[in-house]
Amino acid sequence: MPMKYHIPYVWFILAFFAAGTFLFHSLTMRAAKGKPQAFVRHYMGSTALRMFLCIVIIVIYRFRDENSVVPFALGFMTHYFLFTAFEVLALLREFKNG
Numbered sequence: 001m002p003m004k005y006h007i008p009y010v011w012f013i014l015a016f017f018a019a020g021t022f023l024f025h026s027l028t029m030r031a032a033k034g035k036p037q038a039f040v041r042h043y044m045g046s047t048a049l050r051m052f053l054c055i056v057i058i059v060i061y062r063f064r065d066e067n068s069v070v071p072f073a074l075g076f077m078t079h080y081f082l083f084t085a086f087e088v089l090a091l092l093r094e095f096k097n098g
């Protein structure tokens with residue numbers, strides 16, 4: 001891959017999102033066992049918290065390495081949207097079967 005399109009720290013990004021998705025998914029499934037309103041509140045709150053944390057990581061990275069911030073931010077947000085879609089599909093499948 002040309003260096004211009006190289007996403008720095010791709011293994012960190014994958015590990016971060018895999019761990020975060022596992023953690024938030026397990027907490028969301030635990031909240032789903034209670035009231036439906038609690039599940040919706042928990043899911044929306046965790047999604048907002050996760051997006052805020054991702055933006056903070058991108059901003060910190062911007063001050064750390066200005067030269068590769070665009071590929072990092074694009075790769076990071078691509079992983080964010082892919083893992084979010086995966087989590088939503090997993091939740092839909094879980095509720096459809098349960």
